[in-house]
Amino acid sequence: MFNAADVFAGVFELLDDDYRYLALNRNTAAFYGMAPAEMIGRTGRELQVTREQIDRRMTTLSHVWEHQKTVTLEYAFEHAGRTGWYLGTFSPLPGRLPRVGFVLVDISARKSAEIQAAEERQRLKVAMEATHLGLWEYRIAEDRVIWDRRMRDLYGVPAEGAIDFALYSSRLHPEDAEAAHAAYRAALAGHNGGAYTTVHRTREGRSLRSSGQVLFDDCGRAVRVLGTTLDITAEVQAREQERLLLAELNHRVKNNLATVQSIAVQTGRVSPDLPTFLDTFEGRLVSLARTHDVLTARAWSSAGLAEIVGRELQGFGGRVSLSGPDVALPSGAALAMGLVLHELATNAAKHGALSADGAIAVDWRVEGREVCLAWTERGGPPARQPTRTGFGTRLISKLARGDLKGRAAFDYAAEGLRFTLVFPRPDQPAAEEPVRVPAPSWP
Known part of the structure; x- marks a missing residue:
């Protein structure tokens, strides 16, 4: 287990302002381009780790030893041009000497995906704000409607509380409800690949343009509907x-x-x-x-x-x-x-x-x-x-x-x-x- 292919592991000894390797596996040594025997006894400074990174790591190691408490955290690390994100678990070891064992897992791929997803969400948020679009989703099997803040404002629905298809329908203007439902039913049947657009009024008289896309599973069953809505009252x-x-x-x-x-x-x-x-x-x-x-x-x-x-x-x-x-x-x-x-x-x-x-x-x-x-x-x-x-x-x-x-x-x-x-x-x-x-x- 110590030498597992996807795990970095070892033992640190805490010094006054640095740490020293007492034990480590092949993966940890390979990160620094050395064999495990070469790494034993070396400090962070000797391995050319930056002062900032040494101080940040010492803060965590000192906290673990002083409180005799295991700590798990995510952090970014860079050395000799190599960068990555790691999920580290640090635990105090028995004895009088300040020693802390560590196990690290490389989570760079997952973290990169999270960062990219967060950036995509931010771009989507900016785009939605700039275009004044409301974002919505309907999960058909659950009969659950998910509306963002703007959608709730457009339909006059409180900021909190569950929404289902019946509540959505009740907010449509009676004269426009049937046409909106007909367009939705046609999309469920697969017309135009499940894409549809409707223009309708709310009960308060606000005019909206909604565009939706039905998503189907491998068996051709409609499972979700995603879409956007724009207030076109001023345009009308x-x-x-x-x-x-x-x-x-x-x-x-x-x-x-x-x-x-x-x-x-x-x-x-x-x-x-x-x-x-x-x-x-x-x-x-x-x-x-x-x-x-x-x-x-x-x-x-x-x-x-x-x-x-x-x-x-x-x-x-x-x-x-x-x-x-x-x-x-x-x-x-x-x-x-x-x-x-x-x-x-x-x-x-x-x-x-x-x-x-x-x-x-x-x-x-x-x-x-x-x-x-x-x-x-x-x-x-x-x-x-x-x-x-x-x-x-x-x-x-x-x-x-x-x-x-x-x-x-x-x-x-x-x-x-x-x-x-x-x-x-x-x-x-x-x-x-x-x-x-x-x-x-x-x-």
Whole structure:
């Protein structure tokens, strides 16, 4: 037994700061490239063992002798370019002299495999953390589900406690459970080599993509399933948002084309010649574009009334005064308001206060559930009731009733046009009673 082929054995005598070999087998001597007889009486220092290794070994040997206790431990050792891992048992020997017997087994292959496995586990852990994947296993015969921490979080399961197939199934969204089970059954039957992927929701509405691989024994029986799961809730929501945005874009494009077509037809009917048509038509399209710019800057969620008024009237400088709080208008109401203001400004420039030395005051205020906007012209020619209703007036009235869900009123006063528009406040429900149109309150 002492000279067994896979065992290093011998006896140390403890010195003050080193150890000496009193006995050893062939394997121990061969490690140092000597015969056993040559090794007897040699110290660690004489065998060119490093001071660090001698001190580490002396710590263990001294502990064994002082406590008269057998110690077993794993340790790494290097000598003359040879390295390895050893499982050593050190025992005190009877007598007054400090002597310790040792038996070592070379565990380098096992330790290397353990280190490699630990490195693989660490790499897998890093990869799982980086990709936000949950790792799972199902042991079919035991009906035992093994989930890591992320899997338990994804399915809303406590950090502790056993999990079986029934518990997993109970966490699936009822509308998606059958499809997930069908994919699993197909994989058990060997379809696609036992590999499968499912996309399903949990009971809490979280969307998950799970990929699994069924493992079969030599007889073709399914024994285990390994897989990963990824939370794709944000991805699913983004796709749904994209679908809604595309539908909304399609709706807006159709509405805009219909609006442009209507403006073109109506402008053409009342224009005496092509230059007049082009000038009027272009102005209305530019008005649409201005409001589009405001909405685009806010991702088409809303546009401020103050900014719309300011953009439409910015070309008239100090001849226009504006007053009122900012009110967020939804996209449809914003486009309508831009066109209303453009028509009023165009009329003022051609026939009203801006065609002479007059000025315009635009005031709006919030009263309860309503927004009241007043347009008052001063210093221009007297306003006269038109003999026929032009397209601009019809367009304003239509937009006020339709997109703004309100009512408009024109007062053709001698000192200038007064226009009032009242519509429901966008973030409030529409008033049940008819919309009232108060008289302009300009001094």
